[in-house]
Amino acid sequence: MxxxxxxxxxxxxxxxxxxxxxxxxxxxxxxxxxxxxxxxxxxxxxxxxxxxxxxxxxxxxxxxxxxxxxxxxxxxxxxxxxxxxxxxxxxxxxxxxxxxxxxxxxxxxHLQRGEVDFKSLLNELLNELKSAVIQTPAGPGNFAPNNVAKFEEINNKINELLQ
CATH class of the missing domain: 2.40.50 (OB fold (Dihydrolipoamide Acetyltransferase, E2P))
Incomplete structure (x- = not known):
């Protein structure tokens, strides 16, 4: 049928x-x-x-x-x-x-599997990136302040979208 x-x-x-x-x-x-x-x-x-x-x-x-x-x-x-x-x-x-x-x-x-919460995971990733030490030929360094500001902007957008 x-x-x-x-x-x-x-x-x-x-x-x-x-x-x-x-x-x-x-x-x-x-x-x-x-x-x-x-x-x-x-x-x-x-x-x-x-x-x-x-x-x-x-x-x-x-x-x-x-x-x-x-x-x-x-x-x-x-x-x-x-x-x-x-x-x-x-x-x-x-x-x-x-x-x-x-x-x-x-x-x-809100997306979660077991104890892993998507919003918390993204916020944790961005916080780690903001404080990351980058190895370059000139030696170790951090992201420039404008990069850190951009990470903050992204973090704020994530917090607006996710619960």
Whole structure:
């Protein structure tokens, strides 16, 4: 079966769902549990941010902004289990694969594997470069002050981009 045909059949099957997809407002977000509390006109629901919540640490979440709207749909036609399928505004993104963690929000991004943090690693590298002793035919020396100033400028840009 072609992918186009499978997609068309899948979309037709979605149209035959017994439980509706609902547009609701986000009241709160629990980033640890991967859930959010939402409210339609009369009811509040606690819904998953992903249809499958992995018991290990490997997860990918889009965290909606509080007060924004999301679309929720039932999991397996079960009216007691919903997950978010569409977002009007995203507050942050989190990806965890084994020891690798990536987080993105308006403050920048954070990348870490185990104890190694990307921002700290880059800052450490630039600090070492600023104080590096360079062997030349004329003897040892350090970077010129304008080089050190440029390293500081780069370091400031890194700190603006990374959390």
């Amino acid at each position: 072609s992918i186009d045909r499978a997609l068309a059949e899948g979309l037709r099957a979605i149209g035959k769902r017994k439980t509706p997809t609902l547009a609701v407002e986000v009241l709160s977000v629990d980033k640890k549990q991967g859930t959010c509390v939402v409210k339609d006109e009369e009811l509040e629901y606690t819904v998953r941010l992903a249809s499958v919540i992995n018991e290990n640490a490997e997860r990918f979440y889009l965290f909606p902004k509080i007060g924004s709207s999301v679309l929720i749909s039932s999991i397996g036609e079960d009216e007691n289990r919903y997950h978010v399928v569409g977002y009007s505004e995203i507050e942050s993104v989190s990806l965890q694969i084994d020891e690798l963690q990536l987080k993105v929000d308006k403050a920048g991004f």
